[in-house]
Amino acid sequence: MNTKSNEKGSFVFKTNINCGGCVAKITPFLDATDGIETWTVDTENRDKILSVACNGISKNEIIDTVQKAGFKIEALD
Template sequence: METLKFKTNINCGGCIAKVTPALNETVGEGNWLVDTSVPEKILTVKAETISNSIIKRVESVGFRIEKV
């Protein structure tokens, strides 16, 4: 399993609630975390999934995301 980090604009509890179903479906519940306390709003993912799949899923629910 690999740890991937992404810079996002997921910046509040409401945003996390909106992206939760997509991330849980893509990488599994408990395999991701968004740090909203830093300006970059870092999404950390532990997954075997290719980062492009994660990027597409997060973008599909309306958020910006880029690999760090």
């Protein structure tokens, strides 16, 4: 089953990516994932919000990528 979408969009997640070291650890995983155009983590926010602008990737694929990197993630939208 193909879960990819051809639509551009954005997703917001609550994570435990809470410092610069964590951001450095997740960067190669997110940067190497097809369909992710840009992403940011607000480590100042209590919920450590990961915002992803994407094109052709599903919310579940982003969740899988972050979990493979060793972090917790929960969709907020």
